[in-house]
Amino acid sequence: MTIETKYNIGDEVWGATHEEIWSGRITAIIIYYAFGMSRIDYKVFVEEEMHFTFREQDLFPTKEELLKSL
Numbered sequence: 001m002t003i004e005t006k007y008n009i010g011d012e013v014w015g016a017t018h019e020e021i022w023s024g025r026i027t028a029i030i031i032y033y034a035f036g037m038s039r040i041d042y043k044v045f046v047e048e049e050m051h052f053t054f055r056e057q058d059l060f061p062t063k064e065e066l067l068k069s070l
Contacts, residue, residue, distance in 0.1 A: 005029055005040055006056050013044060013059040014066040021066065022046050 007013060007026050014023050028043035030053065040056045060066040
């Protein structure tokens with residue numbers, strides 16, 4: 001079985017939380033697989049020593065794409 005990810009470790013991504021836009025680097029990819037379904041989460045280094053986990057659909061490759069989605 002092959003699972004394709006949208007982003008790779010080291011990629012810069014953009015996201016928004018609580019009306020705040022931020023960018024960060026992917027430090028880990030977490031793949032959940034059960035009952036024939038999969039979910040991909042990414043651990044993102046956002047601020048100094050701050051890592052957060054986000055679902056793939058909540059991340060964007062550029063600030064422009066993020067702004068279009070809001």
